[in-house]
Amino acid sequence: xxDSQDIEAATxxxxxxxxxxxxxxxxxxxxxxxxxxxxxxxENARLLVISGSATSASILKNLVLPGVGHFTILDxxxxxxxxxxxxxxxxxxxxxGKSRAEEVVRLLCELNDGVEGKADTGDVAEVLEKNPGYxxxxxxxxxxxxxxxxxxxxxxxxxxxxxxxILAVVxxxxxxAEFSLQFHEHTIIESHSETxxxxxxxxxxxxxxxxxxxxxxxxMDSMEHSHIPYxxxxxxxxxxxxxxxxxxxxxxxxxxxxxxxxxxxMKMKAxxxxxxxxxxxxxxxxxxxxxxxxxxxxxxxxQLETLSPTSSPFFHLLYALKQFAAQPPHVxxxxxxxxxxxASTAAYIHLQKLYKxxxxxxxxxxxxxxxxxxDDDLVDSFVKNAHGLKVxxxxxxxxxxxxxxxxxxxxxxxxxxxxxHLAISALRASSVKHQNAKPTAEKLTSEAxxxxxxxxxxxxxxxxxxxxxxxxxxxxxxxxxxFLGGIVAQEVIKxxxxxxxxxxxxxxxxxxETWTGTI
Amino acid sequence: xxSPNDSGDWQGRYYHIDQILDTPGPRTDEAFMAGDGVKxxxxxxxxxxxxxxxxxxxEILANLALTGFKDIHVIDMDxxxxxxxxxxxxxxxxxVGRPKATVAAEFIMKRVPGVKVTPYFGKIQDKxxxxxxQFNLVICGLDSVEARRWINATxxxxxxxxxxxxxxxxxxxxxEGFKGQARVILPTITSCYECSLDMLNKPTAFPxxxxxxxxxxxxxxxxxxxxLEWPRVHGDKKMDTDDPDHISWLYGVAAARAKEFxxxxxxxxxxxxxxxxxxPAIASTNAIIAAACCNEAFKIATSxxxxxxxxxxxxxxxxxYSYTFEHEKRDDCPVCGGEALDMAISSEMTVEEFIxxxxxxxxxxxKKPSLSTPIKQIYLQAPPQLEEVTRPNLSKKVSELxxxxxxxxxxxxxxxxxxxxxxxxx
Ligand SMILES: [Zn+2]
Numbered sequence: 001x002x003d004s005q006d007i008e009a010a011t012x013x014x015x016x017x018x019x020x021x022x023x024x025x026x027x028x029x030x031x032x033x034x035x036x037x038x039x040x041x042x043e044n045a046r047l048l049v050i051s052g053s054a055t056s057a058s059i060l061k062n063l064v065l066p067g068v069g070h071f072t073i074l075d076x077x078x079x080x081x082x083x084x085x086x087x088x089x090x091x092x093x094x095x096x097g098k099s100r101a102e103e104v105v106r107l108l109c110e111l112n113d114g115v116e117g118k119a120d121t122g123d124v125a126e127v128l129e130k131n132p133g134y135x136x137x138x139x140x141x142x143x144x145x146x147x148x149x150x151x152x153x154x155x156x157x158x159x160x161x162x163x164x165x166i167l168a169v170v171x172x173x174x175x176x177a178e179f180s181l182q183f184h185e186h187t188i189i190e191s192h193s194e195t196x197x198x199x200x201x202x203x204x205x206x207x208x209x210x211x212x213x214x215x216x217x218x219x220m221d222s223m224e225h226s227h228i229p230y231x232x233x234x235x236x237x238x239x240x241x242x243x244x245x246x247x248x249x250x251x252x253x254x255x256x257x258x259x260x261x262x263x264x265x266m267k268m269k270a271x272x273x274x275x276x277x278x279x280x281x282x283x284x285x286x287x288x289x290x291x292x293x294x295x296x297x298x299x300x301x302x303q304l305e306t307l308s309p310t311s312s313p314f315f316h317l318l319y320a321l322k323q324f325a326a327q328p329p330h331v332x333x334x335x336x337x338x339x340x341x342x343a344s345t346a347a348y349i350h351l352q353k354l355y356k357x358x359x360x361x362x363x364x365x366x367x368x369x370x371x372x373x374x375d376d377d378l379v380d381s382f383v384k385n386a387h388g389l390k391v392x393x394x395x396x397x398x399x400x401x402x403x404x405x406x407x408x409x410x411x412x413x414x415x416x417x418x419x420x421h422l423a424i425s426a427l428r429a430s431s432v433k434h435q436n437a438k439p440t441a442e443k444l445t446s447e448a449x450x451x452x453x454x455x456x457x458x459x460x461x462x463x464x465x466x467x468x469x470x471x472x473x474x475x476x477x478x479x480x481x482x483f484l485g486g487i488v489a490q491e492v493i494k495x496x497x498x499x500x501x502x503x504x505x506x507x508x509x510x511x512x513e514t515w516t517g518t519i
Numbered sequence: 520x521x522s523p524n525d526s527g528d529w530q531g532r533y534y535h536i537d538q539i540l541d542t543p544g545p546r547t548d549e550a551f552m553a554g555d556g557v558k559x560x561x562x563x564x565x566x567x568x569x570x571x572x573x574x575x576x577x578e579i580l581a582n583l584a585l586t587g588f589k590d591i592h593v594i595d596m597d598x599x600x601x602x603x604x605x606x607x608x609x610x611x612x613x614x615v616g617r618p619k620a621t622v623a624a625e626f627i628m629k630r631v632p633g634v635k636v637t638p639y640f641g642k643i644q645d646k647x648x649x650x651x652x653q654f655n656l657v658i659c660g661l662d663s664v665e666a667r668r669w670i671n672a673t674x675x676x677x678x679x680x681x682x683x684x685x686x687x688x689x690x691x692x693x694x695e696g697f698k699g700q701a702r703v704i705l706p707t708i709t710s711c712y713e714c715s716l717d718m719l720n721k722p723t724a725f726p727x728x729x730x731x732x733x734x735x736x737x738x739x740x741x742x743x744x745x746x747l748e749w750p751r752v753h754g755d756k757k758m759d760t761d762d763p764d765h766i767s768w769l770y771g772v773a774a775a776r777a778k779e780f781x782x783x784x785x786x787x788x789x790x791x792x793x794x795x796x797x798x799p800a801i802a803s804t805n806a807i808i809a810a811a812c813c814n815e816a817f818k819i820a821t822s823x824x825x826x827x828x829x830x831x832x833x834x835x836x837x838x839x840y841s842y843t844f845e846h847e848k849r850d851d852c853p854v855c856g857g858e859a860l861d862m863a864i865s866s867e868m869t870v871e872e873f874i875x876x877x878x879x880x881x882x883x884x885x886k887k888p889s890l891s892t893p894i895k896q897i898y899l900q901a902p903p904q905l906e907e908v909t910r911p912n913l914s915k916k917v918s919e920l921x922x923x924x925x926x927x928x929x930x931x932x933x934x935x936x937x938x939x940x941x942x943x944x945x
Contacts, residue, residue: 018787019767028602032792032799033696054535054585062803065605081531088581092632093529111608174539175814175824192836227733340736345780348735467545472538478585479814482578486806490697490835493803500697501837511814512546514701514827516841 023114030066037190037381038497039067043114045496047071048138048165050124050154052100054476055172056144057089057108058485063492064108070116071108072138075101076123086478128153135165140492142168145476148428155182155397166495169397170488171424172480174472176465178424179488180506181495183394187314189381190499193388197335198289201281202249204235205334205358211350212236217266225268227344229351230278237263237278238285249286256286274342291325291332298391299325313374317382318389320369324362332386333362359383392504400506400519401425404453410519411452416461417508417517422448423465427473439473441466468512480511487516527633533558536587539823551822561587565820568654569593570643570670572619574800575660575692577609578809580623583658584631586817591627592637592654594646595620600761606802643670648677651687656819658812659691660805662798664719664884665933667691671704671712672854672936678707690815692808696799697835701811702846703819703827706855710829710846713854713936717882722796737777737784741793744772760795769794807833853938859926866918866944870898873917877929883938888929892921901932918944 024031031039045068049056052075060071079095089107090100101119109117127134128150135141135158143151151169158164159182167182204212212235217225238249241259250259260279267275299322303315324333336359338352363383370379382389400406400421410418426447430439444466448458487507494502505518533540540558543551551557567588569579572595583591597619599610609626610619620638627636639646643666651657651673661667671689679685689704691712704711729735730742749758749769759765770790777785791797811831818826830846833839851860864873870890877888890897897920898912899905912920921927921942929938 018770019763020788022601024788025601026604028605028788028791029797029800030605031788032797033801058806061608062801062806065608065802067605081529082534084529085532086535086585088585088630091630092527110611112604175544343735344733345735345782348733349781464545471542471544472535475535475538477535477539478582479810479817482582482806482810483814486803486808486810487835487839489803489806490801491839493801500835503838507839511811512544512818512824513843514811514814514831515843516833516839518838 027067034497034499038499041497042493043067043069045069045139046137048135048141049073050143050146051075052104053144054087054478054481055170055484057087057104058481059142059488060108061111062485062489064111064115067112067114072118072120073101073105074120074122074124076121079103086476125150128157132157138165140166140168140495142170144170145172148432152398158182159396167397168488168492170484171428172476172484173424173427173469174475174477175480175511176420176424176468177480177484177509178421178506179484180397181394181491181502182397185394186392186495186502188390188498188501189385191385191388191390192500195387196339197387199231199284200289200334201231201234201238201284202287203289203329203331207354207358209235211354213239222268226272226274227342227347228274229341229343229347230274230281231341231351233263233266233275233278234281234285237266251286277342289331291330292387295387295389298389301391307371309372313378316370316372316374320366321386323369324366333366333383334359335384390501401451404451407452408456414517414519415459417519419459419462420465420508420510421506421519422451423462423469425451427469439470441470444469483509483511533587540821544824547824548822557821561820562589565655566590566653567816568657570657571595571660572623573597573603573660574606574805575694575809577607577623578805579658579660579813580627580636582810582813583816584627584634586813589634591634593620593624594639594643596642606800606805608802651677652685654687656816657687657689658816659689660809667712668934672934675706675711675855676935688819690812692812694800694804694808697804698833699804699808700830700832701808702830703815710848711852711855714849714852715846716884721881734776734780734782737782737789738793740773740777740782740785741769741790743776744769745794748772766791804835854936859939859941861943862940863943863945864917866916868917869914870917871913874898885929885931886933888931891928892925917942
C-alpha cells in the first residue's frame with residue numbers, strides 16, 4: 001500500500017501527461033469507436049455530394065461533425081421556397097434565390113472549423129459530359145435522387161476503373177427510401193468482430209503447457225488455489241483426461257459431463273469461483289482451434305496467386321496468413337489479448353506474459369512469410385484482428401435490376417423489401433419518360449413489371465409501396481432525410497475508415513412501419 | 520388561426536410535407552382528416568415536449584421544427600461541454616458552459632422562422648403533473664435510466680380513464696455507438712419503459728476485493744484510484760469527473776498502481792472513460808434514432824400513417840441490421856401492470872442481502888430501496904431518524920418479518936412509484 005505522500009509524488013509527475021488536447025476532447029466520443037487510425041482516414045477523405053437537397057445536407061452534417069477532410073457540393077440550382085422549407089441548412093426565406101450549393105456549404109461549415117467545404121455551382125450533366133476526370137479527385141461520391149440517365153452515366157463512369165471513387169446512391173420519396181454502395185472490393189482488418197479469438201486451450205503452446213502442468217495444485221494454500229486462472233485449470237484437466245483416454249479430449253455428451261464434474265471435483269472449497277469459470281468455459285477443451293470458416297474462403301482469392309510488390313498490403317498479409325495457417329497446428333497467429341478471469345495478479349500477469357511472448361514469436365514466423373516489407377503497426381493490427389478479416393466484393397450499381405431471375409427470387413424471399421425497391425426503381429424510370437406528369441399506380445406497376453420476367457405476380461406489399469410513391473412522388477420529408485442522413489453517414493464512415501462492416505447489397509427503408517432490410 | 524406573418528410561413532414552405540398531409544396512402548387509417556384540419560392541428564394547436572437537448576435532443580428539435588410543430592418545449596439540466604461538439608450540432612465552441620436547453624431553443628428559433636421553442640434549464644422532477652398535462656406528446660432523448668423511469672412513471676400515473684386527453688404518448692430514443700433504439704409508449708396501453716427494464720445492458724461492476732487485492736486490468740487500477748484512494752486521501756471533498764484536474768489525479772494514482780503490479784494500459788482517456796462511464800456517441804446514430812422518434816411523433820400527431828408498434832432497434836456495426844417488434848406489456852410491471860411481482864427467496868436470507876438482491880436484479884434495479892409491509896416498516900433509507908430505528912432489521916432474516924405469501928412494498932425517493940413483491944420462502 002502507498003502512503004499518501006507517495007501518491008502525491010506520483011501524481012505531480014504525471015499531472016499533465018496524457019491530458020488530451022482540444023481536438024481530442026472534441027472527438028472523444030467517436031475516438032472510442034474508431035481510434036486515431038479511423039479519425040486520420042476520415043480527415044484524409046474527400047467527399048463529393050451531388051445536390052444540396054435536404055437529404056444530402058443531412059448526410060453531410062453527420063460527416064462534417066466527426067471531421068471529414070473535405071466535401072464539395074455540386075449543385076447548379078438556386079434555393080426555392082420548397083427547399084427553404086425542408087432543409088435545416090438553409091436560412092428560410094433569406095436563402096431564397098441564392099445558390100443552393102453555396103448556402104448549404106456555408107451553413108454546414110459552421111459546424112466544424114476543421115473541415116473544408118466547397119460549393120460547385122456547375123451542372124452535373126455538363127461535368128459528366130465534358131470533364132469526367134473531375135470525379136477522380138474524390139474518395140467517395142454521394143448522389144441523392146439523381147435523375148436516372150445521369151445516375152446511370154455516373155455509375156458506369158465510376159465503375160469503369162477500380163481506382164475511381166466509391167459511389168453511394170441514395171433515393172428517397174416520402175416515407176420510403178433505399179441506398180446502396182458501388183465499389184469493386186473492400187477489405188477490412190478492423191471489423192470489430194464480437195467473437196473473441198481462440199485461447200488455444202486445446203492446442204496449448206509449449207510454454208503454456210509447461211506452466212499449467214508444472215503447478216502443484218495440491219500443495220497450494222487456499223488463497224492461491226482459489227486464484228488459479230481457469231485457462232490453467234482447463235489445460236491441466238485436459239492433459240489429465242487425455243492420459244486416460246488415448247490422448248483424446250472429451251467427445252461424447254457423457255464424457256463432456258464427466259469432464260465438467262471432474263473440474264468441479266478439483267475444488268478445495270465450494271466457493272472457488274475460478275473452478276466455476278473453468279466449468280463454464282469447458283467447451284474450449286473440445287472445440288478445436290482452427291482457421292475460422294469465415295476466413296478459409298479468403299485463402300482462395302485469385303489475387304494471392306498474382307501478387308506483385310505493388311499489390312495492396314492487405315493481400316500480401318493475407319498471403320502470409322495462408323502460409324502460416326498451412327503449417328501445423330493449422331491455426332491463425334495467436335492474439336496477445338487475454339480476457340479477464342478470476343486470478344491473482346501474479347498468476348494473471350504471468351499468464352499474460354506467456355501469451356504475449358508466444359504471440360510475438362508467431363508474429364515473427366508470420367512476417368517470415370511476407371514477400372514485401374509491410375509497416376509493423378499494420379502487421380500488428382492484421383495479426384490481432386485476423387479472426388475477423390473481411391473481403392467484400394461489390395457490384396455495379398443497377399445490376400440487380402438487370403437480373404430478372406434474381407429479382408424474382410428476392411421478391412419471394414423478401415417481399416416487402418424487394419417490392420419497395422422495385423417501386424422506387426419504377427418511379428425513377430417513369431420520371432425520365434413522363435417528366436413532369438404525376439405518376440400513377442398503373443404506370444409504376446408496368447415499369448416494375450418490365451424489370452421482371454413476363455407474368456410475375458406482384459405481392460400486396462408492392463401495391464402498398466407504389467401507393468405511397470403516388471401519394472408523395474417528390475416529397476423529401478425532413479424525418480426521412482434525417483434518417484437517411486444518419487444511416488448513409490454510418491456506411492460512409494465504415495467505408496472510409498475501413499472499420500466495421502458496411503452493407504452488402506441494397507438497404508431498403510420504410511418509415512411507415514419503421515423497418516429496414518437489405519437485399 | 521394565426522396570420523401568415525405570425526406563423527412565419529411562406530408559399531411553398533410545406534410543399535414536401537403537404538404531399539403527405541393532403542392525401543392518404545394505402546396504409547393510412549380511415550380516421551385521417553387530410554387537408555386543412557390536420558395541418559391546422561399540427562401547426563397551430565399541437566404542443567410537444569422534448570426531454571433532453573443533447574445528442575438526440577438537438578436532432579429532435581430540428582426535425583420537429585422542420586415538420587411543422589410550432590410550439591415546442593425543451594427541458595435539459597446540463598451545460599455544454601467541448602466533447603458535445605462532435606454531434607450536438609446546435610452548439611458552437613463559444614457556447615461551451617451555457618445551458619443546452621437555452622442555446623438549442625435560441626438556435627432553432629433563429630434558423631426555422633415562426634417556431635417557438637420554450638427552454639427550461641433544470642430537472643424534469645422540478646415540474647408537476649399540471650405541467651406535463653399541457654402537452655400532446657412527449658419525446659425523450661436521454662442518457663439516464665433514472666430520468667426515463669421517472670418520466671415514464673409520471674406519464675403512466677397521469678392517465679385518467681375518464682379523460683382521454685390525459686394519455687400522453689411517450690416516444691423514447693437511445694443510442695450507444697453504432698446502435699440505438701426508438702419506441703412508442705402509450706401509457707397504460709402498451710408496454711412501458713419499466714416493462715422492458717430487463718433489456719438494458721448490465722453495467723460492468725468490478726468486485727471490491729478484486730480492486731483492492733488482485734487487480735489484473737487497467738480498469739481495476741482506475742477503480743482503485745477513484746473508489747478507494749480518492750476518499751482516503753481527499754476525505755469529504757467530492758470527486759468531480761468533469762474536472763480535468765481530478766481526472767489527472769486519478770490517472771496518476773492508477774498509473775502508479777498499474778506500474779507496481781506490472782499492468783499495462785492505464786491511459787488518461789481510459790481513466791476518464793471508466794470514472795465517467797462514457798458511452799461512445801456519434802452524430803449519425805443520433806440522427807437515425809431522433810428521426811425515427813420524430814417520424815413517430817409526426818404520424819401520431821397527424822394520423823397520416825400508422826405509427827410504430829412499438830419497438831425499433833438498430834445495429835449498424837455489421838451492415839444495417841434492424842428489428843421492429845412489439846414489446847409486450849408485463850402484468851407484474853410495477854408501473855403499469857397492477858399485479859404484485861412474485862419472488863421466491865431463501866428463508867435464511869437477511870434483509871440486507873435482500874436489499875442487495877433488489878439492487879442487482881435486472882428487472883428491478885432500485886438504488887437505495889426502502890421496504891415495508893402493510894403493517895410495519897422493515898427498512899427505510901430516509902429520513903435519518905427512521906433509518907436509525909429500522910437499521911437493526913438489516914441483520915434479521917426476511918422470514919422473521921414477513922409471512923410466506925406476504926407482500927412487501929419497495930419504494931425509492933428517486934422513483935415516483937412503488938413496487939409490490941409477493942414473497943415466498945424456499
Ligand atoms: Zn410497464
